[in-house]
Amino acid sequence: MTTAFPTDPAALDAVQRRHAEQQFAEELAELARDDDKPRPPNWELSPWAVCTYLLGGTLANGFIISPKYIGNQRVIQGAVATLATDRALLLYGVPGTAKSWVSEHLAAAISGKSTLIIQGTAGTDESAIRYGWNYARLLAEGPSPAALVVSPMMFAMQQGKLCRIEELTRISAEVQDTLITILSEKTLPVPELNMEVQARKGFNVIATANSRDRGVNELSSALMRRFNTVVLPVPETFEQEVHIVEQRATALGRALELPAETPALEEIRRVVAVFRELREGLTSDGKTKLKSPSGTLSPAEAISVINSGMAMAAYYGDGALRADDLAAGLTGAIVKDPVQDLIVWKEYLQTVVKERQGWKDLYRACHEVL
């Protein structure tokens, strides 16, 4: 944990993607100034202010906080209340429902640091969660604190910060269970050095898990018991989803320095409509049954389709987002299985897109790509 974060503006601008606490530093500072409610120990903001940070709002001095999560505010309140009661939080949902996004912003708002991440994979071992050794030093000097490689988890415990675990259910069950002591005793023993790291107040864990991974490495009931589960749903309404996609696509476009103008709302609506219809297996008028492709078609994927479309428009088109720019990305997002999904997509194009008023350009563009 020795990497210095770039702090001067020039260095920050060169970064491809800024952390939440960097990008929204001003909002966080304003919130902290305005916040007069009690803060749990080691929290940068009060739980109320954390909710405002995520859901957006206007402060007493007129400063506007942009919404980070668009959707049911009860979900966010549940998550914040969980962390406020010192319970570990498990964010659960289908891929692309802003689990990592929410987790990052919660960590940024509560601890002012969203970078203590452990990425869960099948290969994640205990040392990633507990601690590792600098073997050169270990051999030269024998066990000593200096030879210890501190994991993000240990660091978070020492500092009283939030530690994020991405894709908890991808980690094998044995390794998952090392979390039990950490979560219930709030301590991390280091038997080699005959010492332990006791968590400071403010330490907690936010894990995300993918409901598509159900059954891969199911959490043991002992571990499950130590998490409060908050399910992040897919957007309830069409309008909400369009709003999310538009907002994120614009923001990403800015971050990626895409020179295209703001994405046309009409094109976003079409992409969202296609995704929703295919995901639900039903046309929006509820009259025609559709086959669903194997992919999840989450809002996150819609955002990336719009983004690649904007890039196409900017570099190869006239700068305005059109059906031609979207076709390749759209097809790529939907056709994940080259045989099954292609049939689904072709059927959808023939039966829905072709017939729909004003969608002829999209039909032609997609047909060319196939």
Place this chain on the structure above:
Amino acid sequence: MPDDSLTVFGIRHHGPGCARSLRAALEALAPDIVLVEGPPDAQSVLPLIMHEEMRPPVALLVYAPEHPRLAAYYPFTAFSPEWQALHYAFQQNIPARFMDLPQAVQLAGMLKPAPEEAAQEEPVDREPTGSVAVPAVPETAFIHVPGQVTPDPAAGDASSAAPQEDPIGFLAKIAGYDDRELWWEQQVEQRRDATDLFRAILEVMTALRNDAPPPEKEEAQREASMRQAIRVARKEGFQRIAVVCGAWHAPVLAELGPAKADSTLLSGLSRAAVTATWIPWTNSRLASRSGYGAGIESPGWYEHLWTQPEGAAARWITHAARLLRERDLDASSASVIEAVRLADALAALRNVPAPGLAELNEAILAVLCHGEKAPMALIRDRLEIGERLGEVPDETPSVPLQQDLAAWQRRLRLKPSAEAKVLDLDLRGETDRDRSRLLHRLQVLNVPWGVPRPHTGTASTFHELWQLQWQPEFAVGLIDAGLWGNTVEAAVTATIRHAAANATELPALTGLLDSAILAGLPGAVEHVLGAVQSKAALAADVRHLMDALPPLARVARYGDVRGTPVEHVIPVIDGLFERVVAGLASACASLDDDAAGGMVQSIANVQTSISLLQRADQLAEWQDALRDIIGRDMIHGLVRGWACRLLLEAGVLEDTELENLTRIALSPVNPAPQAASWVEGVLRGSGLLLLHQDGLWLALDRWLQELDGETFTAVLPLVRRSFSGFQPPERRQMGEKVVRLGGTSTRSRKQVIADDIEPRRAAAVLPVLARILGIALEDQEL
């Protein structure tokens, strides 16, 4: 407040907070009379609420004895503000009165618009109630909601409602809430400090009513009636009058105004004779999801708040955890603690004083259910609604029929319950037989307390499965049925006799007979049997006779289990059967496709009856009649085919005969559609016949081969339909049979070819072939 002698408490719904506040306010005020919005007709049964056997939820039922289906319910729970107000008055020994417009007037208003209909409701002319399947939902009975602010029981949609339609929703919207229930719960129900609550309600409602249009006629009459009641109380010299009414009415009761206008409004109203009583009610009826428009979402939760105001959250979550454990779902005490903490934190985050149902549910979902929605449905049903049936004391006025039923229920140890449960009766035992009789009788009376469930597995004929669930409206059904007789037996007998006298069709009559026998009513059985016999003599439609047989046959076969005299039934069956046999051939003539389908069904009915009865003479007669059919060309192919099939199954048709019949039926002179229907008739439902009768198979095969292209296309759907009903194994066996039988034909074809071969010409090719194949040609082979 205009004067101190009159205090108006505007209330709403059944709300524990509201009830508690009202109780406290009444104790502080110490009134000398309490007037409650409710039907004055029920004044006489009011004292019963203090009876120790009275257990809410209960409802006041006000009905017109002449037309019991015209009735109004007033549901009460322990946490209804009105209930508490009445309780308080009786405890303090001060008068308590209902002050609404009498139901006598309101029900008379409902009677008036359709005088012809009212005349039809006379017992003599009523629709027959003998058909047992009709559920007893009273069509005209409606539910009155005490303390409800909306004039119309159907609750308005909060988003679109004008203030007079949904004042609470309107206020909630102003306050920035989407959910009117949530707003009310936070503002009123969860309030600990109730000082000035009612003054505030009065004030806000006054403001709303000032902007609202004047009330409709009925509402105006009701409000006038309430004002009049207050004037009467004042005239009688009461000094501190407490008025408990729906919040919407509060402003117009606080200011009495001149009496003249009200008395004109109320003059000349016609009245119906009405009776009031208490009936048990259920929590699920209170919940709005049962279609009771202005009900409360979560009666169980409100009841919990009422009985356990302190530490409600912890107790609630503990209840939930125990419920989950009952269903073998993990819910440790540690999790309960965490869930309570989360609910508290959520309440703090949302700036509410204590966790409400929403917070508790979210906490239970996150901690105990690990984000799974399915167990929440269990909590919704068992805790939030908390299914329960109220109880009323024995002294409650009731019609004799109700008392008789109660006596039976006690004798047979069948206690009415709001929860659905399954009852397995063994008809060999006397008690169970009586229970079965009682349930069947109630079905005839349109009180489907028990619903028969189909047997599963190996249940024998002396077992009966019932699903029992008591519904509050059954009380009305019983009062209605009370017109027919004072005991269950008398009422059922009268109902069946009446229905039998009015029945025009034979099958309806035999259906009645079935229910009369199941209900164990020898008197009614004989009566209906007589009716059947006289109807059968006149019945022109043979199919009606045929369809009437199965219930009778069932009676003759199983009657002994229930102890019904069989000897009366046999002659009737014999009479019907003779007519069927005589008329069968002509009834089968010239039928179109649909009628032929119906006739096949009827023939199957007779067949079932015959095989149930197991009488050799009848069987022979029936088979002769069927044999008669199969030879007649005029009869529809489907019916002929079916008759063939039945005879084959009975083993009276020789294989050779079948082959002949098949060949005749499928001969090319017959129109192809007829032939195809014949096939359908023979093969109906099972392909085994085709598998085992090679003659039939070959004839069918030949017929299909000989069809020309156009006819084949025409009959293909018919043939396909015949085969579609077969089981997959049957179809597989058929495929195997095609291979087997087909094998013979290829072999014979080989024989044919071999005959035509000219060895010399064939031999000429062989050397070239041998060179191509690279083998040496051996001379001796030729």
